Amino acid sequence: MSQKQETVETGEVMDVQQLEAMLRQAGQQRAAAATQAFLVRHAPFNKMAPAALQHFADKAHVAFYPAGSVIVGPDSGNVRFFYLIESGKVQARQAGEVTVTEYSILSLGPGESFPIGAVTAGRPSTNLYTALEDSFCYQLPAEDYLVLMATSPEFNLFCTQYIASLLDQSRRQLQAQFAQKASEQQTLNSPLAGIGARNPLAVQPETPLRQTLQTMSEAGIGSMVVVDPESKPLGIFTRSDLLDRVVLAGLPLESPFSAAMSASPLTLDEHATA
Numbered sequence: 001m002s003q004k005q006e007t008v009e010t011g012e013v014m015d016v017q018q019l020e021a022m023l024r025q026a027g028q029q030r031a032a033a034a035t036q037a038f039l040v041r042h043a044p045f046n047k048m049a050p051a052a053l054q055h056f057a058d059k060a061h062v063a064f065y066p067a068g069s070v071i072v073g074p075d076s077g078n079v080r081f082f083y084l085i086e087s088g089k090v091q092a093r094q095a096g097e098v099t100v101t102e103y104s105i106l107s108l109g110p111g112e113s114f115p116i117g118a119v120t121a122g123r124p125s126t127n128l129y130t131a132l133e134d135s136f137c138y139q140l141p142a143e144d145y146l147v148l149m150a151t152s153p154e155f156n157l158f159c160t161q162y163i164a165s166l167l168d169q170s171r172r173q174l175q176a177q178f179a180q181k182a183s184e185q186q187t188l189n190s191p192l193a194g195i196g197a198r199n200p201l202a203v204q205p206e207t208p209l210r211q212t213l214q215t216m217s218e219a220g221i222g223s224m225v226v227v228d229p230e231s232k233p234l235g236i237f238t239r240s241d242l243l244d245r246v247v248l249a250g251l252p253l254e255s256p257f258s259a260a261m262s263a264s265p266l267t268l269d270e271h272a273t274a
Contacts, residue, residue, distance in 0.1 A: 032057035035138070038086060042111030044158035052152035059144040062086060065131040072115065073128035079118040082145040085110050088135025092127045107132065116162050119145055202227045205234060205258035209246065212237070212257045226261045235261030 035057040039045035045053060065071050065088070072079060074095045085108055092106040092114060108114060108129075118125040119142050140148070149156050202225040203212050216224055216239075226235040237245075237260055245251060245260040 035060065044154050047154045048152050049154075052148060052155060055144070055148055055151070056138075056140060060084070060138040060140040062136050063139050065090075065135045065137065067131055067133045067135075069131050071129040071131060071135075071137065072125055074124050074126060077124055078122055079115055079125055080142055081139040082113060082116070082119045082142065083129070084113045084138040084140070086136040086138055088137075089132040090114070090135055090137075091130050091132050093130070095126060095128050116159050117166050120149070120159060120163060200225060202231065202233075203257055204229070205256060205261075207257045208253070209251065209255050209257050209260055210253035213242075213253070224257075225265075226257060233265060233267060234258070235263045236265040237261045 032054070036050075036053045039048075039053050039056060045056070070076075071083065071090065072081075087110055090108045090112075092108060094104045114129055115125040115127060122142065149159060201215065201219060201221060203215070205226050205228070212224055216222070223236060223238040225233055226237065228234055235258065237257065241260060241262060246253075251260060
């Protein structure tokens with residue numbers, strides 16, 4: 001092969017490589033332009049400087065998630081990307097039994113991002129994010145996300161306000177849970193006089209059984225206290241006694257109620273706690 005032929009072939013190889021590089025660069029530029037065109041339609045990117053948008057477009061890449069696939073969750077380890085939904089729908093579901101925000105399930109669509117709190121803190125996500133339908137998401141590496149936070153005041157404000165709202169929701173949710181538990185505890189520590197019925201129904205021992213059962217049915221109660229003329233308890237009758245002491249025992253309904261009651265019931269002082 002002559003030196004001239006070698007020079008021609010070397011030139012052809014260089015031309016192909018240069019062409020491939022040019023096409024690759026042109027493709028990247030078109031992708032970046034498409035990314036920026038998408039960003040400016042959504043907050044907070046519509047208020048960010050061109051250099052910040054260029055940084056996002058240069059560093060992020062698009063990933064596809066088929067319907068039903070998990071994007072990121074508590075088992076994924078420390079969050080590696082900031083996700084921005086380009087198309088599709090993503091479900092955010094709180095993991096664990098304790099609810100730390102006002103919602104437990106949330107649906108996210110195009111222009112919405114996640115998981116801001118976790119990627120900022122460099123920790124695992126407390127939510128499970130699943131594609132509800134075929135979805136495309138921009139993935140910005142965590143280190144580039146932090147650079148964008150440091151260089152773009154608008155992006156920083158958006159993320160910090162979002163994190164602040166999460167903290168506020170968590171605080172209010174914890175306060176509500178604490179108030180509920182405190183209320184339950186207060187009820188258990190309350191004296192019986194404060195939570196019991198003030199005027200419970202009661203009957204005299206000689207009251208016919210039929211009349212007493214009819215009174216219980218009309219009042220919708222499951223028990224009746226038997227008292228003496230001074231309203232001191234002598235016994236109690238409950239619906240469970242009806243089977244054993246009346247039906248199975250064949251006790252006539254004209255019998256005095258004292259024949260079916262449980263005598264000498266255990267009692268508590270009105271100041272005893274629940």
